[in-house]
Amino acid sequence: MSLKNIKVIIKIASLLVINILITHSTHAQWLVANVAGRHVQSLNGSWAVIVDPFDVGESNWKPIWKNQHATGAHDFYEYAFDDAINLQVPGDWNSQRNDLVYYEGTVWYKKDFNYEPKAGQRSFLCFGGANYITDVFCNGEKVGSHEGGFTPFQFEVTNKLHTGKNEVIVRVNNQRRVDGIPALNYDWWNYGGITRDVDLVSTPTQYIQDYFIQLKRNDTSHITGWVKLAGVSHPTQLTIHIPELNFKYTAQTNDSGKANISFTAHPKLWSPTNPKLYKVQITTDTDTISELIGFRTVSVKGTNILLNGKPIFLRGINIHEQIPQRAGRAYSETDANMLLTWAQQLGCNFVRLTHYPHNEHMVRMADKMGILLWEEIPLWQGIQFSNPVILAKANRLLDEMIERDKNRSAIILWSLSNETTPSESRDTTLRDMAAHARLMDPTRLITSAFNHVAYKGNTVTIDDSLSKVLDVVGVNEYIGWYTPWPAEPQNMVWKNPFNKPLIMSEFGGEALYGHHGSKDTVSSWSEEYQEQLYKNQVAMFQNIPFLVGTTPWVLADFRSPGRLQPVYQQGWNRKGLLSDKGYRKKAWYIMQQYYKQKENNQ
Structure with missing residues (x-):
């Protein structure tokens, strides 16, 4: 084998290892599509927070995510959410507190909520987004991590919840990184925090996990895509129903729960002058979900x-x-x-x-x-x-x-x-x-x-x-x-x-x-x-x-910290057709x- 081929093999192996490490250490699996269409308990609102500028809260000698309380004469912990400041979620911390306007570092969030698990039910914590590195803990156990400030992530917590009071603690760090996306310097404000909705989603054990339903490219009467079920281990039947078109389509999944779909329909086409959306309903023996979907082609x-x-x-x-x-x-x-x-x-x-x-x-x-x-x-x-x-x-x-x-x-x-x-x-x-x-x-x-x-x-x-x-x-x-x-x-x-x-x-x-x-x-x-x-x-x-x-x-x-002209910019990019007041x-x-x-x- 030539030296060139050996180098190629080493490079491919390195990339595979990197992908495995990233997947297992930071990638929250896509578990629930269309969160808004599910049975949802919102966790938005006021969260207690601890600002941790030196990022010491994960250390072994005082792990904030355990949220321990002094109960005996000799117990001692150098943190507490009890008298903490509060931040609204969703929202960035920079615009909520003057002392955090330029803050780049770690903030710990805590939310208590009541919950009653039911037999035959699965539960998922779904975050619309948090900037930039996020670690999530539920009732004293870590459930996962995510890197990236602008995309959603989810974790299953079915076995972490119990009847009555439950607790979620989230560590968010918005420090810029040379190996981050984006990297160290960019022309917008580095807003930190849980910046998008947080929901607790409940589904049946066997549920409709995800789906893709769109017109085939360059074909205005041919709808294609797929539906993926979770929790199934054998072929399962599902139905797609578009009531306004008086249309039903039945498909069967493979053993892994996925069914490819393809059918002829004649929807009114979505466009800027006619943004027509159809109610599309997907049904199985155990689950039903619906969503408004428009149909159009682009080429x-x-x-x-x-x-x-x-x-x-x-x-x-x-x-x-x-x-x-x-x-x-x-x-x-x-x-x-x-x-x-x-x-x-x-x-x-x-x-x-x-x-x-x-x-x-x-x-x-x-x-x-x-x-x-x-x-x-x-x-x-x-x-x-x-x-x-x-x-x-x-x-x-x-x-x-x-x-x-x-x-x-x-x-x-x-x-x-x-x-x-x-x-x-x-x-x-x-x-x-x-x-x-x-x-x-x-x-x-x-x-x-x-x-x-x-x-x-x-x-x-x-x-x-x-x-x-x-x-x-x-x-x-x-x-x-x-x-x-x-x-x-x-x-x-x-x-x-x-x-x-x-x-x-x-x-x-x-x-x-x-x-x-x-x-x-x-x-x-x-x-x-x-x-x-x-x-x-x-x-x-x-x-x-x-x-x-x-x-x-x-x-x-x-707002952009890199805009340094002291009279006309003052930390703002002034290229707007509208001013910072909307004029x-x-x-x-x-x-x-x-x-x-x-x-x-x-």
């Missing part, structure tokens, strides 16, 4: 994106998961409604959820409102692609994102990354991720946002070679802000050697709301300069024949007018 033909077989222009906006007025993480249905309503008022039919999967309320709200979505995992600049653990972590985050949202018709694009630097290790990682995403979900398109283009005179050429493995190319360009205009905007020429649809995934510049000045001076930080920049961008867009969508950066000003800047109206024209021409 690429040449340099066009086709929705339900017809070309569509994506009138978009980037949105961060933050409510600017309260300078905190968005987490509720009310928050989702406000952000998406702003997008619709701008004239959007499309939103890029940046730079991470947003909370599930956002995705489900978009389904109801008819807003198409780009959803991505936080591979944002500075990622340590040469570290082999990154691919395993990234694929796990892809799994968790797709597992949660695969039945949402609003999502048409899974995005792999944002502004990553080309290298052999990056290219290999993103190629593998693209293949993994397609294996997980063959019905949607794959994209990524790059900022590597070549300027020559008045010509801009898309030159990131990873574009060839994508269905749609996303380009972040800041001509007029970080890069001067190389020519008059209307004379700019874009070249696309990959012959694929282009979404201008980021563009814009900063302005402080209410600050006025020169429209020609970039350093003015004025609304007038931002307004003129957008006029120039729109002029350039008219000459890009393969442009199928635009998503300005960004809907609203958002419209002049540039808002330029995009609103552009989108109105595109809508009229659609």
Whole structure:
């Protein structure tokens, strides 16, 4: 055997070991789909907390997760939840307490709740998200860990609960990591805490674990997918019922509980102008679950994106998961409604959820409102692609994102990354991720946002070679802000050697709301300069024949510790079309007018 082959075998073995270690040490298994459709006991509300800046609470001599109390004359413990501060869950700790605004470290959460287990019932702790490393303990026993701040995770606690009072203790640490996703530096606030809903879900012993029910790609009358049952060891029958279509379909699982499904139906197609959702009910002898699902197709033909077989222009906006007025993480249905309503008022039919999967309320709200979505995992600049653990972590985050949202018709694009630097290790990682995403979900398109283009005179050429493995190319360009205009905007020429649809995934510049000045001076930080920049961008867009969508950066000003300009930024990225109070800047109206024209021409 050659030395080259030996090295390849060693590399593969190393990757397998890394995947095994990550799976067993951090990956919470996907146990329950559609939490909202189950029998749920919410654990949201006030949680007692202990702030642990030196992260000593897991040490053997004072493990906080045991929540021990002094009962005898010689008992002594240097912690207590009894007189602790409280934080609201869901919610970040940074916006709830002034002393935690910049805090990066460990906080311990505790919640007591009453419960009555029943025979023939299974119980699961389901977290919508917590940033970044989370360890979960139930009644004095560790049930699991999770890494990642923006995807859901779950643990079975059937054998950990008892009748009466029960206790959950959660350790959350939001310290940035060189081997994390995202890594050490990124352009948004590092909100820590249990930032999304926490639910205790009860199911039968044999239950409907997961399902994927969507139209087959490029076929508006053929529904395909699968249903997975848990707790079964022999073939089991199930029924899919869509009452409004007067349709029933019966299937039988294999021994492992999975049934592939395929049937003909003629649903009204979901679209931004008609966001039709159908009640889909799945039934077995022991369990029933229902969910609202829309049916639509999305595909690429040449340099066009086709929705339900017809070309569509994506009138978009980037949105961060933050409510600017309260300078905190968005987490509720009310928050989702406000952000998406702003997008619709701008004239959007499309939103890029940046730079991470947003909370599930956002995705489900978009389904109801008819807003198409780009959803991505936080591979944002500075990622340590040469570290082999990154691919395993990234694929796990892809799994968790797709597992949660695969039945949402609003999502048409899974995005792999944002502004990553080309290298052999990056290219290999993103190629593998693209293949993994397609294996997980063959019905949607794959994209990524790059900022590597070549300027020559008045010509801009898309030159990131990873574009060839994508269905749609996303380009972040800041001509007029970080890069001067190389020519008059209307004379700019874009070249696309990959012959694929282009979404201008980021563009814009900063302005402080209410600050006025020169429209020609970039350093003015004025609304007038931002307004003129957008006029120039729109002029350039008219000459890009393969442009199928635009998503300005960004809907609203958002907090970012790296923004250090003491007068105009003050820790905020000011590229929003809306201010940190939700007020419209002049540039808002330029995009609103552009989108109105595109809508009229659609």
